[in-house]
Amino acid sequence: MPTSPIHRVAASAVVLVTVSACGAQVDTADDTTVTVARCGEEVEYRVPERAVAYEGGSADKLFALGLADHVHGYVMPPANPPVTESPWADDYAAVEFLGDDLLNRELVVDARADLVVAGWQSGFSDERGITPEILDGLGIQSFMHTESCYNYPGFPERMRPMEALYADLERLGRIFRVEDTATALIDSLRDRVTAATADVADEDRVPVFLYDSGTDQAFTAGNQVPPDEIIELAGGRNIFHDLDERWTQVGWEAVVDAQPEVIVILDYGDQSAQDKIDFLKTFPATSGLPAVVEDDFFVLDYNEGISGPRNVTGLERFADYLAERG
Structure with missing residues (x-):
C-alpha cells in the first residue's frame, strides 16, 4: 500500500446484504418472459x-x-x-x-x-x-x-x-x-x-478534481458517472460537474482555473495511485494547486468509481474523509 501523501480512510464497518449460501432462489422452471x-x-x-x-x-x-x-x-x-x-x-x-x-x-x-x-x-x-x-x-x-x-x-x-x-x-x-x-x-x-450523508451540509462545498489518468490532458469524470454523485453526496463539488459526459478529457488550464482543494485519484491500471500523485506533484501545471500543496489526496478504488454496489462504499469512505479534514 502506498504511504503518505496518500490519505486512505478505513472503510466503514458495513454489512452487505447477503443471501443464502445456495444463492437467490430462482424459479428455473419458469419459461415465461x-x-x-x-x-x-x-x-x-x-x-x-x-x-x-x-x-x-x-x-x-x-x-x-x-x-x-x-x-x-x-x-x-x-x-x-x-x-x-x-x-x-x-x-x-x-x-x-x-x-x-x-x-x-x-x-x-x-x-x-x-x-x-x-x-x-x-x-x-x-x-x-x-x-x-x-x-x-x-x-x-x-x-x-x-x-x-x-x-x-x-x-x-x-x-x-x-x-x-x-x-x-x-x-x-x-x-x-x-x-x-x-x-x-x-x-x-x-x-x-x-447514514453516510446525514451530517453533510449544503454550504461551503470543497472543490474536488477527480484524476483518472493522462499527461497531455487530464482524463476525468463528468456528471454522468458515479464519482460525480459520490463527490456531491459526500459534501464536495466536482469541478467538472457541468460537463454532460461520462469519462472525458479536459485541458490542464481548466483544472488550474478551478483550484481544487481535494484531488480524488481513481486507482487502477499500470500506473499506481502513488505514481499519479507523484506526477501531479512534479507537473508544473498542477504542482501549485491547493490540493497538491496540502497533500489532500483521496484514493478511490476503480470498482467504487464504476457503476456497482461498491459505489456506496466509496461514498462512505469519501464522506468520512471530508468530515475528518474539517
Whole structure:
C-alpha cells in the first residue's frame, strides 16, 4: 500500500446484504418472459442461465443479488483491480474467467451466453461489433447499466448514478425473478447512503478534481458517472460537474482555473495511485494547486468509481474523509 501523501480512510464497518449460501432462489422452471427496460427500450427477458458479465460492476451487481449460479463467467480487462479484493471473491472463484480483453461477439458466442451485462461504450460498442441490437439478432439477451444510457442511440435514459444503480438492481431482480432479494439489497444501500450523508451540509462545498489518468490532458469524470454523485453526496463539488459526459478529457488550464482543494485519484491500471500523485506533484501545471500543496489526496478504488454496489462504499469512505479534514 502506498504511504503518505496518500490519505486512505478505513472503510466503514458495513454489512452487505447477503443471501443464502445456495444463492437467490430462482424459479428455473419458469419459461415465461418479463418486460424490463434496457435503457429506454422495453425488452422481453427469459430467466438467464449462462450470464456473462463485463468488468467488476456488472459481476458485482449479479453477485450481490445472489445470482452466481446463473453466471457462466466474466471478462475482466487487466487494468482492473484483482477480483480477489472483491467482497464477492468467492463468487468470482466459482464462475469462469473468460478473458482479459475487451468484450467481443466471438467470446460471447463461444461462451453460449444467454445474457450479457455491460455498459454502453464500456463493453458494448458499435466499433467492435457487439451491441444489444446485434446480440438480439443472435438470440442472446443483453442488459445495459442505466448509468451509461444517457446517450444510447434511439433509446436514451437519464438518471443520477445512484438512482441508476438502484434501477439496475431492481431490473435485474425482475429478470431473474428475485425481486424480494433486490428490494432488500436496494433498501440496505439506501440506508447506508442516508447514514453516510446525514451530517453533510449544503454550504461551503470543497472543490474536488477527480484524476483518472493522462499527461497531455487530464482524463476525468463528468456528471454522468458515479464519482460525480459520490463527490456531491459526500459534501464536495466536482469541478467538472457541468460537463454532460461520462469519462472525458479536459485541458490542464481548466483544472488550474478551478483550484481544487481535494484531488480524488481513481486507482487502477499500470500506473499506481502513488505514481499519479507523484506526477501531479512534479507537473508544473498542477504542482501549485491547493490540493497538491496540502497533500489532500483521496484514493478511490476503480470498482467504487464504476457503476456497482461498491459505489456506496466509496461514498462512505469519501464522506468520512471530508468530515475528518474539517
